[in-house]
Amino acid sequence: MLRGSIITVLSTNEQEAIKLASMLGKRDRGEERVYYRKIGELVRSVLIPSPSSILDEAIALSISSSFYFRVNNEVTWLDGEKALLLEASGIPGVVLADDANLFMRYFGELSISKFVSEFRELDPEVPDRGIVYVDRAFNVRGVGVVVLGYALTQVSVHDEFIAYPMNLEVEVRSIQVLDEDQDSVLPGTRVGLALRNVRLEDIEGVQALVRPGTKFINSINDFSRFKWSDDAREVHVVFNGIKVMGKVEGNNITLARELPMASGRALVINVNARPRRPRIMGYAIINA
Numbered sequence: 306m307l308r309g310s311i312i313t314v315l316s317t318n319e320q321e322a323i324k325l326a327s328m329l330g331k332r333d334r335g336e337e338r339v340y341y342r343k344i345g346e347l348v349r350s351v352l353i354p355s356p357s358s359i360l361d362e363a364i365a366l367s368i369s370s371s372f373y374f375r376v377n378n379e380v381t382w383l384d385g386e387k388a389l390l391l392e393a394s395g396i397p398g399v400v401l402a403d404d405a406n407l408f409m410r411y412f413g414e415l416s417i418s419k420f421v422s423e424f425r426e427l428d429p430e431v432p433d434r435g436i437v438y439v440d441r442a443f444n445v446r447g448v449g450v451v452v453l454g455y456a457l458t459q460v461s462v463h464d465e466f467i468a469y470p471m472n473l474e475v476e477v478r479s480i481q482v483l484d485e486d487q488d489s490v491l492p493g494t495r496v497g498l499a500l501r502n503v504r505l506e507d508i509e510g511v512q513a514l515v516r517p518g519t520k521f522i523n524s525i526n527d528f529s530r531f532k533w534s535d536d537a538r539e540v541h542v543v544f545n546g547i548k549v550m551g552k553v554e555g556n557n558i559t560l561a562r563e564l565p566m567a568s569g570r571a572l573v574i575n576v577n578a579r580p581r582r583p584r585i586m587g588y589a590i591i592n593a
Contacts (some may be wrong), residue, residue, distance in 0.1 A: 307482055309493025310349045310428035310436065311455060313365040315391065317377035317383045319356050323403070323438040328349045329426065329436065341483065341495070348482060349428060350455070351493045359584050360525040363572045368438050368455050370493060374420075381547045382409050389531055391417050392586035397569045405490040411547055431493030433458050433568040435593070437466065437514040438546035440507060449478070449501045456565075457545060460496065461489035466514035469547070469565060473508060474517070477533055478503040483591035512547050513565065514518060520593075521563035527556050528573055528589035535582050537575040558589070570593045 316322040326332075330340030330351045334406055340351035352369065354361040366372065376384055391398065392415045400421045400535065403410035409447055412418050423456075429470060439454035452537060464477045478501040480487045542551045544564050551573075553559040558573065573586040 306491055307346055307348055307494050309431060309433065309456065309486060309492035309495060310347060310522065311369045311493055312349065312351045312371050312427075313352060313362070313369040314353050314373045314375070315362065315387045317356065317381060317387070319353075321375045321377070321473065322353050322356070325375055326353050328424065329347050329373070337365060340502065341398070341580055342485065347428060347496050359386070359390070359542065359547060359574060359576065361573055362387070362548050363541075364548060366390060366394040367543045367572055368457065369394070369396060370424040370429050371396055371427045371505060374398060374400045374417070376402045376408055377402045378407065380407065382581045382583075385411065386416060386585060388412050389533065389583050389585040390572070393531075393572050393585055395502065395588070395590075395592060397427065397429055399425060403416065408490070429440055431457065433492050434545055434569060435516045435519060436545055437496070437498070439511050439513055440546075442508055442511050445499070448499050450503050450505050450508065452498050452500065452508075452514070454496065454498075454513075455546070456490050456494045456496050457492050459489065459491050459515065460498070464488070465517060467509045467519070468511045469502075469513040469515050470562060471508060471511065473503065475503050475508070475514065495585060502589075510531055513545065515565040520566040522566050522591070523560050523563050524573060525551070525560065525589045525591070528558060528587050530556070530570055530587040531583065531585060532534045533583055534586045535578045537577065537586060541574040541576060542571050543574060544559060545569060566591065566593050
């Protein structure tokens with residue numbers, strides 16, 4: 306049975322990020338910013354989120370099992386922001402620094418400093434979070450509605466899910482991975498799922514498929530703030546690829562829409578931070 310590894314590559318130099326991703330996988334012709342490599346039963350997905358969008362970077366990291374961070378000798382505030390985003394994610398990774406001593410001088414206080422090393426391949430097991438993150442939905446002639454995304458849980462043909470946020474029951478009709486049919490896949494795998502008895506207009510804006518019976522949360526309590534960040538009243542909360550708005554009240558965040566409850570870290574992003582101030586406000590550890 307196929308299993309997956311999801312890697313996010315970050316760098317302030319996009320060409321360096323692309324070069325690094327090409328060392329880990331091969332570019333997919335249909336997805337400009339995704340590279341893949343199949344190693345036996347492992348399907349590695351390498352994501353290069355747009356460096357101009359902090360939310361794209363947060364979404365990619367929130368579904369990833371590891372990261373690679375490329376830092377050159379000219380450390381900028383954007384390197385610092387990306388370092389804080391990686392710190393908030395809590396996932397393991399590889400930090401490739403041109404000057405390790407310089408990196409430690411700037412970021413030695415962060416736990417990601419322990420990941421400074423030479424290049425190595427890293428594919429940790431993806432924990433089962435009980436959801437499928439969805440990034441696209443479309444119709445295929447003769448098949449029907451298909452969603453593309455990342456299985457963050459084991460998925461099998463005939464499994465039933467709830468489409469989030471429209472709260473609509475769907476059934477998995479078939480599974481494809483790299484254009485090959487599968488009966489079942491393990492967490493971390495990039496999947497195309499054909500859905501039964503649903504119209505595309507019914508699931509417009511779908512962000513995830515969640516297991517029936519999944520609990521939901523409407524607030525986050527006691528999130529951890531970074532001392533380098535600005536205060537904010539309204540923030541974006543990114544959790545397992547899902548993005549919602551939230552209102553900050555002390556150390557609590559009231560969510561504008563419920564989030565499916567799973568184990569992991571929710572990233573708290575303040576897109577309205579002052580210029581040259583990190584937009585990563587902090588994170589919250591959520592246990593299902």
